[in-house]
Amino acid sequence: MPKILKFTEALSLIAAVLAAALYSIFPLSMFLTLAITFGTISYHLLMRLIIGTALGSPAFIRPDYTKGRYKVRPWEHRVYKLLRVKRWKNKMPTYSPENFSPKLHSWEDIAVNMCCAERVHEVISALSFVPLIAHVWFGAFWVFLVTSLCGAALDLSFAVIQRYNRMKIAKIAFRRGARPH
Structure with missing residues (x-):
């Protein structure tokens, strides 16, 4: 990829x-x-x-997947069910599958990597709207808006996948005795 x-x-x-x-x-x-x-x-x-x-690296800022904005909330389960995430999540590509491999990383590290991936996709979603500025010079506001919305929606879908999968990974990490930093 x-x-x-x-x-x-x-x-x-x-x-x-x-x-x-x-x-x-x-x-x-x-x-x-x-x-x-x-x-x-x-x-x-x-x-x-x-x-x-x-x-994308935990070296930048190591997130704690059990606290703050990274903690998956109980109401999110209903949202994921409504979006049918389970049906389409495995059809999406992964840029660095090795970051999520239990053969290469502990379950805690995988959960942290998922937080980093979520952070990346959220920032990218916001930056997808920067090309809207170009409509000032080139016109075609709606074209720039539609492409920005599509780019943001695509990246938000990856953030949703990270949160959806992290619920399960966090449970596994907790059972294995991981203590988040």
Whole structure:
């Protein structure tokens, strides 16, 4: 997954620069549309890579999965049932499956990694709306809004998966005698 994401980011960036260059030489709306499209895709992918690297490690701030905003609340069970998370959670890709492997990590470390992944996806969801600023120069507010909403919804679905799965992982960690830091 990391290779695919990085390759797609590089390809999008090259396509955006090429389309912008072509637009400066031949001012056709098609080249501007392509530059905006690939530029927006490039932003979304690059932002995800940067935020994932910056905030995805417990070394940044080690969250306590038993307290504060990371603690799963009893009412969330109803929300997950309403969203039918159990049906679609296994169909979503995982960027770093090794971070959630019980063969490589303790159950407590997996729960902490899930908190970090949740944090990453929440920040990415908020930053998905930055391209809305571009409507000032390019117009097409609704296009930028729809793509931002889709990007945010996708990342929030990953945050939901982390919280949903963490309920079970936290129980396992607690039974195994883990003491969160």
